[in-house]
Amino acid sequence: METSAIVQFRNVTKKIGGKTIIDGLTLDLPRGEVFGFLGPNGSGKTTTIRMMVGLMRMTEGEIRIGGASIATDYEKAIRHVGAIVENPEMYKYLTGYQNLLHFARMIPGVGRNRIDEVIRLAGLDKRIHDKVKTYSLGMRQRLGVAQALLHKPSLLILDEPTNGLDPAGIRELRDYLRKLAEEEGITVFVSSHLLSEMELMCDQVAIIQAGKLIDIRSLRSGDGSQEAVPVPVQFELDRPDEALAIIRRSIRPAGDDGGREIRASVREGLLVIDALREDIAELNALLVKEGIRVYGIRSKAKSLEDQFLEVTGGESVV
Amino acid sequence: MFDFGNLVLNENMKIYRRARVWIMWGLMVLAVAAVSGIAYSSSANPPSMWQMVAIEMIVMMPLVSIFAVIVAADIVAGEFTAGTIKLLLIRPWSRSKILLSKYAATLLFGFFSMALLYAALLLVNIIFFGYEKGIKAAEVFGAADPAMSAWSYFNQSFFMQFISLIVTVTLAFMISSVFRSGALAIGLSLFVVLMGKTLGQLFGLIDRKWVDYVLFQHLDLTRYIGMGSSGANGGMTLGFSLAVLAGYYVIFMALSWFVFTRRDVAA
Numbered sequence: 001m002e003t004s005a006i007v008q009f010r011n012v013t014k015k016i017g018g019k020t021i022i023d024g025l026t027l028d029l030p031r032g033e034v035f036g037f038l039g040p041n042g043s044g045k046t047t048t049i050r051m052m053v054g055l056m057r058m059t060e061g062e063i064r065i066g067g068a069s070i071a072t073d074y075e076k077a078i079r080h081v082g083a084i085v086e087n088p089e090m091y092k093y094l095t096g097y098q099n100l101l102h103f104a105r106m107i108p109g110v111g112r113n114r115i116d117e118v119i120r121l122a123g124l125d126k127r128i129h130d131k132v133k134t135y136s137l138g139m140r141q142r143l144g145v146a147q148a149l150l151h152k153p154s155l156l157i158l159d160e161p162t163n164g165l166d167p168a169g170i171r172e173l174r175d176y177l178r179k180l181a182e183e184e185g186i187t188v189f190v191s192s193h194l195l196s197e198m199e200l201m202c203d204q205v206a207i208i209q210a211g212k213l214i215d216i217r218s219l220r221s222g223d224g225s226q227e228a229v230p231v232p233v234q235f236e237l238d239r240p241d242e243a244l245a246i247i248r249r250s251i252r253p254a255g256d257d258g259g260r261e262i263r264a265s266v267r268e269g270l271l272v273i274d275a276l277r278e279d280i281a282e283l284n285a286l287l288v289k290e291g292i293r294v295y296g297i298r299s300k301a302k303s304l305e306d307q308f309l310e311v312t313g314g315e316s317v318v
Numbered sequence: 319m320f321d322f323g324n325l326v327l328n329e330n331m332k333i334y335r336r337a338r339v340w341i342m343w344g345l346m347v348l349a350v351a352a353v354s355g356i357a358y359s360s361s362a363n364p365p366s367m368w369q370m371v372a373i374e375m376i377v378m379m380p381l382v383s384i385f386a387v388i389v390a391a392d393i394v395a396g397e398f399t400a401g402t403i404k405l406l407l408i409r410p411w412s413r414s415k416i417l418l419s420k421y422a423a424t425l426l427f428g429f430f431s432m433a434l435l436y437a438a439l440l441l442v443n444i445i446f447f448g449y450e451k452g453i454k455a456a457e458v459f460g461a462a463d464p465a466m467s468a469w470s471y472f473n474q475s476f477f478m479q480f481i482s483l484i485v486t487v488t489l490a491f492m493i494s495s496v497f498r499s500g501a502l503a504i505g506l507s508l509f510v511v512l513m514g515k516t517l518g519q520l521f522g523l524i525d526r527k528w529v530d531y532v533l534f535q536h537l538d539l540t541r542y543i544g545m546g547s548s549g550a551n552g553g554m555t556l557g558f559s560l561a562v563l564a565g566y567y568v569i570f571m572a573l574s575w576f577v578f579t580r581r582d583v584a585a
Binding site (some may be wrong): 085092 | 411
């Protein structure tokens with residue numbers, strides 16, 4: 001069973017009081033990736049995670065982690081897992097170190113050396129002997145990640161990890177998770193409703209809505225494929241209308257590209273042109289040569305948010 | 319499997335690293351010392367050592383129950399209230415073993431509290447009044463058996479009250495596992511402990527056979543000590559009381575385990 005999938009969901013279903021919360025979820029998480037789990041509030045993300053870690057029972061189906069079933073072989077399956085479910089709730093009346101010691105004692109082979117190692121990893125050296133109630137949310141989050149990594153899990157599950165973090169904290173966490181996946185080969189499973197966050201962090205995203213898996217998207221498909229498609233590029237200029245005229249004049253549609261159509265327009269004072277990556281530099285050079293002042297160039301690649309709204313039809317789920 | 323002792327060590331850490339335990343124990347020892355001290359200094363003819371031990375035992379024993387019940391009621395429900403239960407359960411341990419470690423730590427706390435009271439009662443009163451030998455239980459504890467010594471009654475009494483404490487604590491532990499709110503569990507458990515005696519007397523008024531099986535009728539086992547030749551007490555024997563307590567104990571444990579190991583942990 002040493003497949004490339006660390007987690008296998010097979011037809012996972014959860015019903016509470018006749019209401020179907022999760023409906024026939026089937027999904028494989030590949031090893032060593034940051035895998036996003038995206039959905040609007042109330043779509044079943046947290047329920048799925050609770051079932052993954054055995055806090056909730058499945059009504060139907062099976063979840064296997066590292067080949068071991070979470071329902072029938074829990075103690076083996078859970079050894080692969082480090083997790084924070086929702087908020088990083090630690091024992092507030094204990095110090096950070098005592099909290100880590102507490103969880104280290106529950107797993108064989110985690111000694112004081114490893115505790116010190118994760119403290120350094122999480123950057124908590126200075127405050128580790130203070131009580132957790134004096135910690136900021138960001139520090140609690142880091143302590144949460146530290147406890148999840150104690151036993152060197154092959155799967156790290158984080159439920160809405162960026163909730164309540166400031167931009168610096170989010171960025172730090174994001175870089176850290178990518179590092180874990182790339183350097184340590186840990187699979188990171190992150191749930192979120194923050195689309196832009198997922199876009200920056202994940203290799204793949206599964207989109208769930210009303211308990212159903214509706215799409216899986218790869219966000220890091222090789223750079224080459226992205227270049228092949230022209231994307232809208234915004235130019236911030238001092239005289240956009242004049243620039244548009246220059247471009248229409250200078251670049252003929254029937255150029256060496258074999259008659260590719262140029263789509264350009266001025267919207268809200270910005271010149272928007274569908275262009276390939278290489279074209280952007282040339283357009284810029286052309287505009288500068290013609291004496292147009294270029295203040296900014298932005299590529300408007302279709303964001304995950306657009307994709308997300310496209311897939312979910314933009315409707316909110318109650 | 320690997321070391322179950324570590325789990326108990328964890329639970330102990332969570333009990334004794336909090337100030338409240340030390341405040342409770344401090345209050346207990348202080349109260350014993352204060353009562354003895356006042357009796358020693360303010361009375362023209364000071365009471366004897368065993369008299370003070372007898373009085374203070376009756377006053378302080380419910381306090382030990384209350385402390386033990388608070389710890390028991392909080393030990394499971396408190397984790398739900400704080401949300402830490404989620405991190406506790408996602409470890410390579412079955413829920414049964416985690417619950418068992420909590421139960422063990424609870425009983426240990428009850429035992430330590432009892433031991434502390436035992437030591438405090440003897441030490442404080444020996445310091446103030448000096449040890450009295452050859453005192454009969456009939457004089458100070460009001461036991462029926464004229465031959466029994468105060469020392470023997472004192473020890474037996476602690477033993478009996480420890481049995482009651484185990485049942486009471488198990489009741490609180492069950493409430494703790496069933497209700498996930500720490501405050502509710504503590505409140506409900508304290509209500510049961512404090513009202514237990516009154517409820518017991520109330521039930522005693524009812525002239526029906528099933529009343530004999532009510533828990534509160536059996537929580538005071540000290541009445542069976544030193545009965546001498548009288549044998550039965552209100553038609554009941556120690557054996558019968560112990561059997562009823564054992565029955566309740568099994569129910570409490572079964573319910574705790576059933577609920578805790580099966581429940582979905584949400585919110």
